[in-house]
Amino acid sequence: MSKYSIESFVNETKENPLERDYFELEKPQLLEINLNNQSVWTKRGSMVGYVGKINFERQGIMSGGIGNFLKKAISGEGSKLMKAEGTGRLYIADAGKRVRILYLNNESVCVNGNDVLAHENSIKSNITMLKSIAGALSGGLFQVKLSGTGHIAITTHGDPITLLVTPDAPVFTDPNATVAWSGNLSPDLKTNVSFKSLMGRGSGEEFQMKFSGNGWVLIQPYEEVYSVDK
Template identity: 65%
Template sequence: MAQKEYTLNELIQESAENPNENDFFELEKPAMLEVNLKNQKILAKAGSMVAYIGNIDFKREGLLSKGLGGLLKKAISGEGTSLMHATGTGKLYLADEGKKVKIIKLQNEAVFVNGNDVLALEENIKNEIKMLKSIAGMMSGGLFQVKLSGSGYIAITTHGEPILLRVTGNQAVYTDPNATVAWSENLTPNIKTNLTFGSFIGRGSGESFQLEFFGEGWVLVQPYEEVKYAAKS
């Protein structure tokens, strides 16, 4: 087996973007989204731009704006994370703390996504703020998520490679809220408490209650507990 040289040319060849790929949303690297704008506008998580080529303008959403920006203000650590508009022509590169990027092309469909895991979406994708009210008394501010619907591209992020679990009429799925990334439109999670287990683990969030999914659909779970909420004492 030939010894790897680790030369500068190897770095250039391995890391260079592929000029032959020009889809609107494309996965340039596992943790980097490339958006090919042609006099178009998208919405992206504020602060996710790492580079761009061409003529692209950015406008940050106000913290109290409606839609997804309002969700992100409330849902992500309570610190007011918001969205930004990116408009123009060129190549835009987006990333979020090294998390893996997953591209989904909705075709008159809908999906629920944890607010913190939304990276980008086409301007025409409808977004609605939803809250699991049954959790409001257990988690600070409740649990918010976004319903993304319509036709077009969205990009979400996960810590590591996620697993998709099928929910059937004969088999419910239970997940840690902090590890739950997304789920299908027709599912509505309930809350299941397990205070004894939570006390044994010794954590203030997560294991003391789980999301309980019944019906027909799927749930996407990441191998990481992304704690964004503080449990009420």
């Protein structure tokens, strides 16, 4: 049999039937979610295929209560989540970005809203807002805090790196390259005016996120520009 035959192609690219975890990386850029009369939240537009009986429901703008309503309306987050419910295999992806699965054990993490791909129904999500105009200008104003016990999936452009934060060594990052950080950290936003003056024009580096305390920060080798849904 030729290595370029259709049969060879199918054998090389087909799913692995032995992998049936709830959240499973089918490929580095493709997440498989195995539903057994369950529901899961996914990023709207991320579904690329499914097998079985799965229904999809767009998240209402009022979900999460009035406290989240205004932030969702401003940020467009209210239109970005979709509920998938039923039994079957669901495949989701986001623009070829790499997928990372994390299991939270009564823990919390903060993730840039654009990088949340999916989370179990048992995970509580809350949109958090960095109270600085610098955040709005750099596109990093809205994040999602995910808390509880269960699986979550986040996405990155390329292979990320985790930087450890200690009391004697704070970490500074570009908001557009910052993907996630430990839930106990509350970053500050600072403006590097001298850098802006040196360059003579606006640049992402003029706005920085400062992480202090004990924890970690995940950054990607890419400065992502975030858009607001209309």
